[in-house]
Amino acid sequence: WRIMAEEMDAIGGQEMWMPNLHPAAIWQVTGRWMIWNEVLMKLKDHNGRDYALSATHEEVVTDLMLREVESYRDLPRVVYHISRKFRDEPRPRGGLLRLREFVMKDAYSLDTSEAALDEFYPSMVQAYHNIFRRCEVAALAINADVGAMGGKTSQEFIVPHPQGEDTFIRCTNCDYAANVEAAEFVREGVKPDSPAALTKVATPNCQTIAEVAAYLGVPTSQTIKAVFYWFTPNGKAEKEGRLVFGLVRGDLEVNEVKLTNALGGGTLRPAADAEISAVGAMPGYASAVGLPVARGLNQPGVWVIADLSIEAGGDFVVGANEEGYHFTGANYPRDFSVSLLADVAQADTGHPCPRCGGRIEARRGIEAGHCFKLGTRYSAMTNATYLDENGRPQLIYMGSYGIGLDRLMAIIVELHHDENGIVWPAAVAPYQLHLMHVGKGDEPRQVADRLYEDLRAAGLEVLYDDRDTSPGVKFKDADLIGIPWRVAVGARGLAEGGVEVKRRDRPERKVVPVDQVKELVNGNWL
RNA sequence: CGGGGUGUAGCGCAGCUUGGUAGCGCGCUUCGUUCGGGUCGAAGAGGUCAUGGGUUCGAAUCCCUUCACCCCGACCA
Numbered sequence: 001w002r003i004m005a006e007e008m009d010a011i012g013g014q015e016m017w018m019p020n021l022h023p024a025a026i027w028q029v030t031g032r033w034m035i036w037n038e039v040l041m042k043l044k045d046h047n048g049r050d051y052a053l054s055a056t057h058e059e060v061v062t063d064l065m066l067r068e069v070e071s072y073r074d075l076p077r078v079v080y081h082i083s084r085k086f087r088d089e090p091r092p093r094g095g096l097l098r099l100r101e102f103v104m105k106d107a108y109s110l111d112t113s114e115a116a117l118d119e120f121y122p123s124m125v126q127a128y129h130n131i132f133r134r135c136e137v138a139a140l141a142i143n144a145d146v147g148a149m150g151g152k153t154s155q156e157f158i159v160p161h162p163q164g165e166d167t168f169i170r171c172t173n174c175d176y177a178a179n180v181e182a183a184e185f186v187r188e189g190v191k192p193d194s195p196a197a198l199t200k201v202a203t204p205n206c207q208t209i210a211e212v213a214a215y216l217g218v219p220t221s222q223t224i225k226a227v228f229y230w231f232t233p234n235g236k237a238e239k240e241g242r243l244v245f246g247l248v249r250g251d252l253e254v255n256e257v258k259l260t261n262a263l264g265g266g267t268l269r270p271a272a273d274a275e276i277s278a279v280g281a282m283p284g285y286a287s288a289v290g291l292p293v294a295r296g297l298n299q300p301g302v303w304v305i306a307d308l309s310i311e312a313g314g315d316f317v318v319g320a321n322e323e324g325y326h327f328t329g330a331n332y333p334r335d336f337s338v339s340l341l342a343d344v345a346q347a348d349t350g351h352p353c354p355r356c357g358g359r360i361e362a363r364r365g366i367e368a369g370h371c372f373k374l375g376t377r378y379s380a381m382t383n384a385t386y387l388d389e390n391g392r393p394q395l396i397y398m399g400s401y402g403i404g405l406d407r408l409m410a411i412i413v414e415l416h417h418d419e420n421g422i423v424w425p426a427a428v429a430p431y432q433l434h435l436m437h438v439g440k441g442d443e444p445r446q447v448a449d450r451l452y453e454d455l456r457a458a459g460l461e462v463l464y465d466d467r468d469t470s471p472g473v474k475f476k477d478a479d480l481i482g483i484p485w486r487v488a489v490g491a492r493g494l495a496e497g498g499v500e501v502k503r504r505d506r507p508e509r510k511v512v513p514v515d516q517v518k519e520l521v522n523g524n525w526l
Numbered sequence: 527c528g529g530g531g532u533g534u535a536g537c538g539c540a541g542c543u544u545g546g547u548a549g550c551g552c553g554c555u556u557c558g559u560u561c562g563g564g565u566c567g568a569a570g571a572g573g574u575c576a577u578g579g580g581u582u583c584g585a586a587u588c589c590c591u592u593c594a595c596c597c598c599g600a601c602c603a
Contacts, residue, residue, distance in 0.1 A: 208602085209602075226602080226603065227601090276603085286603065438561080440561050471562045475563045
């Protein structure tokens, strides 16, 4: 896609071809052969050696820098390509929005230091803004979770759309915006001046937060919700994992991605009742009160990860780990301890903005592109170094940047259409001009044939509908396809000394002389 | 992984409840007609009813198997 290439070249990008068939070894050294186990399309050759189809190309670039980058004189570098990616998505959907095989423009930057990467990174983000602007796609750059890419920070380019798969947060007052998986927010609530005593109360048949709160007549924000997961760290087998006891204030929800990040990365699945009981907690009436809580993630005991919200408020209602009973008046840290206090709750509409205190709102959007500041995530694992001015080896700093082309095309169509079909923005239209002849007689056909040759000779991209069918059919099809300019050659126009021209995005038509058609595309209309 | 749905002509669907050997719209072919916003008419072509098995005199239809595709959900105690 020309726009992509121009913007990448403008910031020093070098286009190159990268393989789509990857030996397992390059994925094993970065640890992602296991981490991306569910995502990689794996296959074997006739000798039984493992390969994966390209799901992304950090590994290829990492391998490349191991071989090619020797000294600081070889840096910085930016390489990019447009190629196919294969991912075993659990559920492809939305037409072109989520595919198992898709086309991506991905770029990778290599720098000598964190400072150098920090300096380069904004130019890539700017290039992405340029790309989306030129495609007439209103994309927002928001802070996002780095996910399975690893690294430090990332900017996600998201296009607000009701059918989007992602939820993001934006402040209604300032310009704060972030993916829900990265969004921070202020926990409202105050601790009581004189905390009540811990008291056990009967709460028959109250297994959910809503039931308990209603039964005791307190707001859900005065309860603490307990959730259980089985956590498997990256690179470990599931049986080597352990139970995670999550705590969040009753009016909030746990965000699993935040929780996974707080634990250092891995996978979560809901815990089975037997696994919960094994640590002494009672499903339905569980809390950290009275449990042998680990004092830290490397200490013995039960892992209890609590959201910051348990400090915003007090005299909470919590489970008593006994069927049919809860405690009231529970306060942290007086009545229970936790292994880790972290931001693991999901931000939602109405919460206060972390930056200005205004209200934030949750909205849906489609992820159109993503920039990752990877840092030394890959170079450290593979010991990819260069020699600095003093002859000492230093780790290479990496960044990775991607835009899905199929998805971008779907977004463009989603944003630029009317009841009759697509309305392509000129910069991304498959053709510049849609030519057709209409009506009876040989003359329109002959004029159109000639015009087609002229326009092509003038270097224009022309789609010529030379079918011998009725005008209505041709007009409908032209609207559906949505080429920016339509040129109809017919008896009516010829009688007025020209051909009829119409822009797809405007209702007016106009007859212009045949020899002026080629100037339309760049010229003024009306 | 759990739940639900759908597989019948190139495409979209009806028929299935109440078994009797398949139909509609669009598209396609031919002829005529029309000719600047999906013209009209006539005549045609085209289907192992996803698959395998069972019940029956007889199965698209009832029962079971397998496969494929689509949708929803995935545990907040």
